[in-house]
Amino acid sequence: MGKPIVYGADYSVYVRIVRLALAEKGVDYELVPVDVFAPEGVPAWYLDHHPFGRIPAFEHDGFRLFEASAIARFVDESFEGPALQPQDARGRAVMNQIIGMLDAYGYRSMVWDVAVERLENTPPDEALIASGLRQAETVLRVLTSLKAPGPWLLGSDLTLADLHAAPIIGYFVKVAEGQELLATFPEIGDWWARIAGRASFARTEKAD
Numbered sequence: 001m002g003k004p005i006v007y008g009a010d011y012s013v014y015v016r017i018v019r020l021a022l023a024e025k026g027v028d029y030e031l032v033p034v035d036v037f038a039p040e041g042v043p044a045w046y047l048d049h050h051p052f053g054r055i056p057a058f059e060h061d062g063f064r065l066f067e068a069s070a071i072a073r074f075v076d077e078s079f080e081g082p083a084l085q086p087q088d089a090r091g092r093a094v095m096n097q098i099i100g101m102l103d104a105y106g107y108r109s110m111v112w113d114v115a116v117e118r119l120e121n122t123p124p125d126e127a128l129i130a131s132g133l134r135q136a137e138t139v140l141r142v143l144t145s146l147k148a149p150g151p152w153l154l155g156s157d158l159t160l161a162d163l164h165a166a167p168i169i170g171y172f173v174k175v176a177e178g179q180e181l182l183a184t185f186p187e188i189g190d191w192w193a194r195i196a197g198r199a200s201f202a203r204t205e206k207a208d
Contacts, residue, residue: 025081
């Protein structure tokens with residue numbers, strides 16, 4: 001079988017989710033750069049891989065996928081290595097609930113409304129940052145309530161829920177407001193320290 005191909009950019013939260021899954025499974029892959037924010041726009045050839053021009057997309061031995069959650073599940077179920085999904089239905093349901101919550105309520109507020117707004121816009125929109133922080137607080141409070149006892153979000157085993165949350169929170173804590181808010185949720189803060197210390201997280205860090 002050939003080497004999987006991930007299309008996307010190393011700055012992308014969702015590309016990193018897929019790369020983390022591949023790294024945790026011990027799967028070598030090729031990252032083909034696609035910059036959806038390039039001045040000339042999304043490359044025309046890429047629309048064959050993702051009809052909406054978003055990242056990531058994935059290809060393996062002629063099989064193509066887009067959407068990070070679908071790709072991560074395929075990676076877990078198709079390659080050797082440690083299982084990244086719970087075996088029981090309830091565990092998988094909570095995992096999917098966490099992933100869905102982060103997609104719907106966490107990503108926009110934590111990454112774009114807080115981190116990107118603070119880091120990249122001059123002057124930043126302080127009202128947007130404040131609104132994002134309020135939403136982020138709710139996300140962290142709910143994540144705390146859903147977290148099982150143990151080192152990872154679902155307990156003793158690392159799952160796709162951890163790999164989905166890590167890049168989002170990793171971007172959030174690039175700014176002081178994110179660090180300060182996370183510090184008020186010590187269970188999630190302890191989890192963050194563990195996931196940020198994993199080799200897979202270091203290997204998928206954006207190149208300078």
